[in-house]
Amino acid sequence: MAHTALTPVFVGLRTGLHVLFAALLVVVVARAVLDPRDASAAVIALALTLGVTYALGALLARTAQSRRLATSCWLAALTAEWLVLTWLIADAAYLVFPLFFLYLHLLGRWWGSAAILASTAFAIVALGLHGGWSVGGVVGPLVGAGVALLIGLGYQALAREAQQREALVQELLTTRGRLAATEHESGVLAERARLAREIHDTLAQGLSSIQMLLHAAERADGDRPGIDHIRLARETAAANLVEARRFIRELTPPQLDDQTLAGALRRLAATQWADQGLDVRVRVSDAVALPMHLQTALLRITQGAIANVIQHAQASTATVTITVDGDDLRFSVADDGVGFDAAPLPTQDLSTSDAFGLRATAERVQQLGGTLTLDTAVGRGTTLTVDLSLEALS
Structure with missing residues (x-):
């Protein structure tokens, strides 16, 4: 997930779900140890297998994000292990609550909701068969499913809003960068135009006037002493005027x-x-x-x-x-x-x-x-x- 201002919230929610799953799994193992039955060994082994499978999901999320088949197989294996564990011990039914969020996250709104309803129904039947039918055994899983749906859908809406906000921020930053570049370019063009105008109005005009005056002096008396220096000064002024005009052309837009x-x-x-x-x-x-x-x-x-x-x-x-x-x-x-x-x-x-x-x-x-x-x-x-x-x- 890309880092946003809401990233700590998402990390906190996910960490809480991981801790909840681990805690419920510990409860299942503790009940199997403290209340030994014929299936206790199978429960402990299956609970440990379920924990390892769940942990593999974190590795799978980092290495195979784009492989939907691998993710689907992992979720199917996790669900199958939970179904068998719940059939063996009633306490495993409560593990369905963190599984609700996995269904919504990995299967989407509609298929995830269908998976939540199916797993809720199985949890109710398992609790009823293990400990007898009761109002709490029916209402509890239903309330948990409703709460999970509300939290999961809210989480998805919050994630979408965070992505949209991040995209908007990136767009604003890009636009600001372009605007700054445009303003810089406009400033450069304005300064170049100002320099061209200053050179034209001062240096070029001055050199032109000097050239005209020297040319007039040269024509007035071509035999006076120092006429070669006057001619050289006029030619130098003319050359510098050409350079000044070249500077003006280079500073103005090519068009x-x-x-x-x-x-x-x-x-x-x-x-x-x-x-x-x-x-x-x-x-x-x-x-x-x-x-x-x-x-x-x-x-x-x-x-x-x-x-x-x-x-x-x-x-x-x-x-x-x-x-x-x-x-x-x-x-x-x-x-x-x-x-x-x-x-x-x-x-x-x-x-x-x-x-x-x-x-x-x-x-x-x-x-x-x-x-x-x-x-x-x-x-x-x-x-x-x-x-x-x-x-x-x-």
């Missing part, structure tokens, strides 16, 4: 190597998304100049939205649109899929949604200071819209 969001989206639409059976139409002007970190964010939002469309929407066409009106940018992804009921989703704060992809998109939009809206209904597709202020992002 944005051409420095245009429109080109990256069209390339994904023609390759990756088309291969997955979705016709993605891109309506973005190449002339729209956006900061690199904003291009990266919109690219990630688009990838997440299209992934949801492919996985859930059953759509054939999706349209990605980016429009800029002054300082206002509107980004949208619309599909012609089946849509869904958006009523369970919070209308004011989509970042609290249970949908991880939608929540991640909402959090990214919030980091950009924008707003995210979702327009959908069953049977009419879905449109995801992001409104941003370019002035706030500059």
Whole structure:
């Protein structure tokens, strides 16, 4: 059994049953010794055999858990020995109580219950034949069988709940690990984008300005003393500018190597998304100049939205649109899929949604200071819209 918070309870119950069986077996042997009869020797020998057979069950449980035939043969042998022992001495009838739990555990609810009823009937008949019929001889085994059924079924329900809880905990741990990895990846991408933006806005721009100034000085008077040093400085600045731009390309997402969001989206639409059976139409002007970190964010939002469309929407066409009106940018992804009921989703704060992809998109939009809206209904597709202020992002 896998270790859970309830494992000590299960171990305690099983240990108690083992102790009970051993104690009842000792009582049977003691009665045979203290009250000798013709069958006392047979009772003692059979009781010891029953104890050894019962002990073999622990070894069998460790080495042959998947061999149902071996377990069934062991249970049949244990039952047969108990039947013979009970026929020889009435005190052995009480051993049926721990056997009840074995029947339920190994045979299941229905066959186990049938075995309990049959063994109870045999115990009642054996007690009646040995000591005469009485109310206690009939009611006692019946009460014991009822109690065993209740405890056994409760034990099984508790075990199932423990397994479900353990599976849930494992799922939560796995999800937490994935979320941590995703958050780490997002943080790395954000930091790379920030570094690329800083290099572009400071180092690259500075080197470009130095190159232009040196080039102007070189053209102004090509015969002045030290012109070779000026030319060398210009060439060094140009080489360093090339390196800086290479750093920027390596820090930005590979899809944005051409420095245009429109080109990256069209390339994904023609390759990756088309291969997955979705016709993605891109309506973005190449002339729209956006900061690199904003291009990266919109690219990630688009990838997440299209992934949801492919996985859930059953759509054939999706349209990605980016429009800029002054300082206002509107980004949208619309599909012609089946849509869904958006009523369970919070209308004011989509970042609290249970949908991880939608929540991640909402959090990214919030980091950009924008707003995210979702327009959908069953049977009419879905449109995801992001409104941003370019002035706030500059």
